[in-house]
Amino acid sequence: MSSRNKKVVKYRKPVHFNIGVIVYLFLFIYLLIIAISFLSHKRLTLYEVVEKKIADDNSCYGIVLREEEVFTSKKAGYISYYVGDGERISKNSTVYSIDETGDIYSKLASSEVEREISSDDNSKIRNQIKSFQSSFDESNYSVVRDFKYDMENTILGLNYSNISEQVNGILNKTGSSAAFQLVKSEKSGIISYSLDGFENIKEDQVTSETFEQDYERQQLRTYDVTDSNTSIYKLITDESWSIILNLSQEQYNKLVEKETVQKQDGASVTYVNIRFMKDNLKTKVAFSTYTKGDAFFAKLILNKYLIRYMNDRFLEIELSLNSAEGLKIPVSSILEKEFLKIPKEYFSEGGDSNEKGIVKELYSENGDVTFQFLPVDIFYEDEKYVFVDKSVVKMGDWIRNPETQKRYQISEAGTLEGVFNVNKGYCVFRRIEKIYENEEYCIVAPDTPYGLSNYDHILLDAATAQENEIIK
Known part of the structure; x- marks a missing residue:
């Protein structure tokens, strides 16, 4: 009996896979990967450019x-x-x-x-x-x-x-x-x-x-x-x-600055734009500033609207000192970028296209010179120079005017202020012209060449992305 028991082999049950558990585990891992990707992904906030008026609060009595x-x-x-x-x-x-x-x-x-x-x-x-x-x-x-x-x-x-x-x-x-x-x-x-x-x-x-x-x-x-x-x-x-205004020191300093600038321009009488808060009447009036002890005052001189305010003794007045109309953008969206400056005379249209570009000199190991036409995106141009990206050419490169055969070695750079425009789905630098700026927002000129237009979309914080980065 004992020998027969030794020959008994233990039966092992086959392994059965539960398909429900496998699917659940797969979904869990998939959702975990998506969550980690979402939390680690750099989120970019966009801002729509709109045309508005911005002004500091300069109201006084x-x-x-x-x-x-x-x-x-x-x-x-x-x-x-x-x-x-x-x-x-x-x-x-x-x-x-x-x-x-x-x-x-x-x-x-x-x-x-x-x-x-x-x-x-x-x-x-x-x-x-x-x-x-x-x-x-x-x-x-x-x-x-x-x-x-x-x-x-x-x-x-x-x-x-x-x-x-x-x-x-x-x-x-x-x-x-x-x-x-x-x-x-x-x-x-x-x-x-x-x-x-x-x-x-x-x-x-x-x-x-x-x-x-x-x-x-x-x-x-x-x-x-x-x-x-x-x-x-x-x-x-x-x-x-006349109206005697009781000013804060900051308002007084701004008026004095305005007064000084106008007198430097040869004006014998200085003017400021005001708004009567009572009925929103806007007008331009002559003014002068003075102090009395540690108090600050301005005198507005008027010869119109007397009957309109004849029964008023104290009026709230808004001084138009720092205001402008244009495209409103947040200060956080502004960045500076360096460009290479190329004389306008070295730009031409190349090949069968109407693209503007420059002709760059290329040198082989044996000293032979060949010429390459490089289409160039223009970011700004003044009376003499065109500003181009440093990824196209670099400092020290030689370029040539194909008509006059005149050569020029790139040696000048310039800095432009701008924002990242994302209308095309990726970051593109666009130059801006500031008109007015405070701590949070600034007003820039609308429809400038190579600049911004109304309803463009820009990056809210320029420090969160790089140029040509795709917006996800």
């Missing part, structure tokens, strides 16, 4: 100075106005009437005269509401006060616009009265019914603290009885006016 004179009533009584706000009047024009007893005034108040609002008046009201909506700021309550004043002023102006005819009608019926008096203007000018306490301020009185004072306008026109020596109206007697 200014106080308006005008030739103004306030006129008061000599008697107490009820006032009726005959002139609208912002109208020009001549000397001895009737401005208002004063009724000491109130008889004429009460007849005016009780008279029912229907007046249809004209399209101009309606448009004026709409524009005031629209201007308020566009400039409203919850953190600036003075905007609400100004809007309230402007609307009151407009409505009062509509009520008083036909009062002269009503007064004449009442006087014709009741006869004149010693208690009723028509008051005429002592001077000519532009009439205003706004009072703010800054009517007599002069340029040398303006300090930084002036802009920190509480400011509120007073409406002079009223339906209530007025006392004697009460302010009734204000006349602006000169249409020339």
